[in-house]
Amino acid sequence: MTDTPTDLPRQPAVRKRASPELRIQEQPGFVLHSYMYKESSLIVDVFSRDHGRVALVAKGAKRPQSRLRGVLQTFQPLSLNWSGRSELRNLISAEWVGGMVPLESSVLLYGFYLNELLLKLTAREDPHPGLFDHYVTTLTRLGNTESAQIVLRQFELAILKETGVAADLSVSVQDGKKVDPEEIYVVDPEGGPRPARMSDIAPRVSGKTLLDMTNEDYSDPMTQNQSKLLMRALLAHHLNGAQIQTRQILIDLMQL
Template sequence: MRFVAEPAFVLHARPWRETSLLVEVLTVSQGRVGLVARGVQGPKRQPLRAALQPLQWIRFDAVQRGELAGLSSAEALDAAPRLVGEAMLAGFYLNELTLRLAPRDDPQPELFAAYRHARERLRAGESLAWTLRRFERDLLEAIGFGFDWSHDGDVAVDPAARYRLDPEQGPVRVLSDRGHGDRSSAATGQALLALAQDAMPAAADLASLRRAMRGVLAHHLGPRGLKSWEMLGDLARVSPARLAMPDPQPDTGTS
């Protein structure tokens, strides 16, 4: 297969052998694609190396004969967002989650659009928590694991109730007599309705989405979690107040 002037976002790049890189990108036509960029060391290849940084929007040419495609050229289509602090971690999370859950060589135009929107929201400094919750919702929908956020089976979600998120069925109401543990990791009905309507909820409702959504993602990720979750947990132990941590769990508003 040949890629010609293919738009893509760079998800990950790592050194390979002495002068090359292994690069994962998210494309419009083929979803996640693995590339081999050979001979990228040296001053004359600096523009190519710069174009292959995570979060970069590029256009590339390549030929795929096996699992990986051989990159022949790539150019940056804009300047990647300059992120620092929690926003940088959010960008790392965005890429890692996409890398782990997006299938390879499977067209995902909806996911490509969702990634593009999330990337621009990070650039614009919009709410990190809301940006990532929306992307998680759109990612699950794009890869076939989405559900109706506004209904518990055939019953409309009650904005005053709390719901756990079943990875296969969606919202399931948590009864008040089921114990504090269930309710503490459940989302408010108001938060779920806001997510369904793509309308940012109040801060407390938005915070309730984090753990509920993490349970769904952990189910699809399997036994190996995300490095970004571990990093956020480490930072929380060092400075829980700065990260607005509710407890010592590896959990913040960003992922």
């Protein structure tokens, strides 16, 4: 007599091994954005140096007696401890480190613009230590009242380079040669610069502007103007049509 399927011996159930709890200590980071979670907690999106952008639950952070209350502020360098297995980790502690010039009210919107770029252009838990250092430098320069237009252009190009989507602005994709300072180009967001044609609707920039941007030299007013239009077009492409809210606020304020 043969065994029926119900007579077959049962195989022991294979238990999935739980992933080990990740514990991170004394990680440098900044708050990019936070919002309410339940009645007294916050979900905080932080940009850390060695772990990239991480979402943390700050339990009880809204309670008056919480040690986190008042600490989780934007543009303040923090030392962060967190743990957890899921994508949403638990914030254990956060301490203000200090050592940076606070942003004045006149440049706060520029700081929020940087944060919005990081939120929209970087992936969760994708480390970018070079971009983190550039962010710290940018906040410091804004705090020291350096030209916001120059500082922002440099950061915009840096974030595209660090996330791997920026083309080499100094080389023409048409022939692989260095761009000519005297020529006029358009920049393909997925390829790079090529000589401009009459039918092009993309922003036209001089070869000199492209070389200046590569060398982080924005002293020429023409470079400042052309790079602003170029970066606006490149960011719009890589954001897939998502609007940058802080930029629109800045435009509205300038019009007023």
